[in-house]
Amino acid sequence: ARRPSRGRPRSGAGMAFDVVAVLCGAAILAPGLWVMSELQEPFRTAAGYRAAIGLLGFVMSYTLIPTIAKYTLKANMFGKDLGKRFIPAMRDTPVPEALGIVPAIGFLCCIICAQWAFAKDDLEMMVTFNSALISVCFMVLLGFMDDVLDLPWRAKLALPLVATFPLLCTYSGSTSIVVPKPLRVLLYSAGSNTLTPVGQLLDALVVVDIEAQGAILELGPFYLAYMCCMAIFCTNAINIYAGINGLEAGQSFVIGCFIMLYCALQLSLDSEDHHHYMFALTLILPFVGNTLGLLAYNWYPSTVFVGDTFCYFAGMTFAVVGIHGHFTKPLWLFFLPQLANFFYSIPQLFKLVPCPRHRLPRVDEASGLMVPSGFECKAGQY
Numbered sequence: 263a264r265r266p267s268r269g270r271p272r273s274g275a276g277m278a279f280d281v282v283a284v285l286c287g288a289a290i291l292a293p294g295l296w297v298m299s300e301l302q303e304p305f306r307t308a309a310g311y312r313a314a315i316g317l318l319g320f321v322m323s324y325t326l327i328p329t330i331a332k333y334t335l336k337a338n339m340f341g342k343d344l345g346k347r348f349i350p351a352m353r354d355t356p357v358p359e360a361l362g363i364v365p366a367i368g369f370l371c372c373i374i375c376a377q378w379a380f381a382k383d384d385l386e387m388m389v390t391f392n393s394a395l396i397s398v399c400f401m402v403l404l405g406f407m408d409d410v411l412d413l414p415w416r417a418k419l420a421l422p423l424v425a426t427f428p429l430l431c432t433y434s435g436s437t438s439i440v441v442p443k444p445l446r447v448l449l450y451s452a453g454s455n456t457l458t459p460v461g462q463l464l465d466a467l468v469v470v471d472i473e474a475q476g477a478i479l480e481l482g483p484f485y486l487a488y489m490c491c492m493a494i495f496c497t498n499a500i501n502i503y504a505g506i507n508g509l510e511a512g513q514s515f516v517i518g519c520f521i522m523l524y525c526a527l528q529l530s531l532d533s534e535d536h537h538h539y540m541f542a543l544t545l546i547l548p549f550v551g552n553t554l555g556l557l558a559y560n561w562y563p564s565t566v567f568v569g570d571t572f573c574y575f576a577g578m579t580f581a582v583v584g585i586h587g588h589f590t591k592p593l594w595l596f597f598l599p600q601l602a603n604f605f606y607s608i609p610q611l612f613k614l615v616p617c618p619r620h621r622l623p624r625v626d627e628a629s630g631l632m633v634p635s636g637f638e639c640k641a642g643q644y
Contacts, residue, residue: 283561287515287554287557290515290516290519290520291519291550291554293519293523294519294520294522294523294526295313297523297526297527297530298310298313298522298526298529298543300530301526301529301530302530302532305529305530305536305540308540309526309529309540309543311379311380312376312540312543312544312547312548313547315372315375315376315379315544315547315548315551316372316547316548316549316550316551317551318372318375318548318551319365319368319369319371319372319548319549319551319552319555320551320552320554320555321555322364322368322371322372322552322555323364323365323368323551323552323553323554323555323556324554324555324558325555326364326368327361327364327555327556327559327566328559330358330361330363330364331358331361331559331565331566332358334358334359334360334361335356335358339358339359339360339409339410340356340357340358340359341356341357341359341567342354342355342356342357343355343357343507343563343564344622344625345506345507345622345623345625345632346563346625357564357565357566357567358565358566358567359409359566359567359569360406360409360410360567360568360569360570360571361556361559361560361566361567361568361569361572362405362556362568362569362570362571362572362573362575362576363402363406363569363571363572364552364555364556365552365553365555365556365572365575366398366402366405366552366571366572366575367402368548368552368555369398369548369549369552369575369579370395370398370399370402372548372551372552373391373394373395373398373544373545373548374395376391376544376548377391377392377395380544387541389432390432390541390586392428393428393429393431393432393586394428394429394545394582394586396425396428397425397426397428397429397493397578397581397582398575398578398579398582400421400424400425400578401422401425401497401574401575401577401578402571402574402575404417404418404421404422404425404574405569405570405571405572405573405574405575406569406570406571408570408571408574409569409570409571418497418498418501419494419498422493422494422497422498422574422577422578423490423493423494425493425497425578426489426490426493426494426581429489429493429581429582429585429586430486430489430490432586433486433489433585433586435538435585435588436588437480437481437482437483437485437486438471438478438479438480438481438485439478439479439481439485439591440477440478441476441477441478441479443477446475446476446477447476448460448461449461449464449470449476450470450472450475450476452475456472457470457472457476461476464479467484468480468481468482468484469482488590489581489585489590492581492584492585492590492593493577493578493581493585495597495604496577496578496580496581496584496597497573497574497577497578497581498577499577499597499600499601499603499604500513500514500573500574500576500577500600501570501573501574501577502603502604502607502611503599503600503603504573505622505623506623506632507560507561507562507563507564508557508560508561508562508564510560510568510572510573510576511553511556511557511560511561511568511572512557512560512561513599513600514549514553514572514576514580515550515553515554515557517580517596517597518546518549518550518553518580519550520596521542521546521580521583521593521596522543522546522547522550524589524592524596525539525540525542525543525546525587526543528589529543535588538586538587538588538589539587539589541586541587542583542586542587542589545579545582545583545586546579546583549576549579549583553576556568556572580593580596580597615637616637616639617637622635623635624636
């Protein structure tokens with residue numbers, strides 16, 4: 263079996279493309295690292311230790327992927343890159359599948375090390391670490407099962423719900439939301455100091471805070487249900503935004519870097535929830551490191567495929583970070599491209615129109631360029 267390598271001969275244009283990609287990756291990663299380097303003590307030292315664990319994760323993934331790829335090839339877990347079918351030197355090359363298992367295991371090892379280093383004397387933090395590990399490990403198992411057994415979509419929607427239960431059992435944050443100012447007049451009448459009819463109707467389901475003049479809604483179990491839905495969305499959003507070399511690992515790397523920057527900025531503001539943001543950094547730095555190790559092989563021209571293992575692992579990691587970091591609402595900002603892709607995909611996801619498998623872009627043989635996938639239909643049918 264051929265060892266996956268980044269050493270394949272490249273044209274001048276290809277090497278220039280690689281240089282641009284490396285510079286872009288460094289530009290995305292650098293702001294978060296710079297903000298962490300400017301933190302006040304003890305945050306700077308704590309963030310430095312976590313960054314070192316993230317670097318360890320990068321080394322683990324980058325080193326182990328070629329070795330594990332040989333075993334997946336021996337097990338006939340490989341595919342052909344449909345995006346290179348018209349490139350003679352690449353079209354028949356078997357590409358090892360499910361290599362997302364390597365950064366996933368590397369991440370779990372890093373978090374276990376972090377748990378031993380930072381939480382061995384803190385029972386509450388130990389429980390939080392364990393719930394995160396259980397949820398992520400569950401989704402890694404689901405993803406690898408999907409790569410091997412090709413699970414139906416109903417299982418992919420139901421099982422992430424089960425994976426969120428350890429998170430919800432240990433969630434200690436607020437279950438209330440702040441109502442935007444323009445909408446508060448719909449819930450509370452300042453003149454009569456009472457709830458409006460809409461506010462009274464809503465108060466029958468949740469608690470509208472009259473003392474806050476309708477500014478706060480206590481959602482209770484509905485907030486927990488919202489977090490379940492968010493976890494299901496995150497795990498599947500990475501999975502449906504795929505099909506091009508480096509897209510799954512690339513988008514996850516970018517999201518991870520922005521989460522790292524957000525947490526570092528919150529720590530620089532000396533937030534009251536600093537321990538939640540530090541825990542989020544503890545998770546996201548090893549994730550970024552391991553993902554970068556995978557991206558080195560999955561970038562075009564990809565020598566490994568990440569598989570559903572990585573997609574579910576990445577999505578659940580983001581959900582865990584958002585829930586235990588107590589910033590589930592800002593997390594949506596980092597998923598704007600995935601949200602746009604989801605809404606754009608609704609007609610196909612709900613079978614309103616035919617859905618080509620993975621909606622993989624088609625390669626035009628004449629030009630050698632990728633064009634959008636499509637399906638046959640009658641004139642005026644859609």
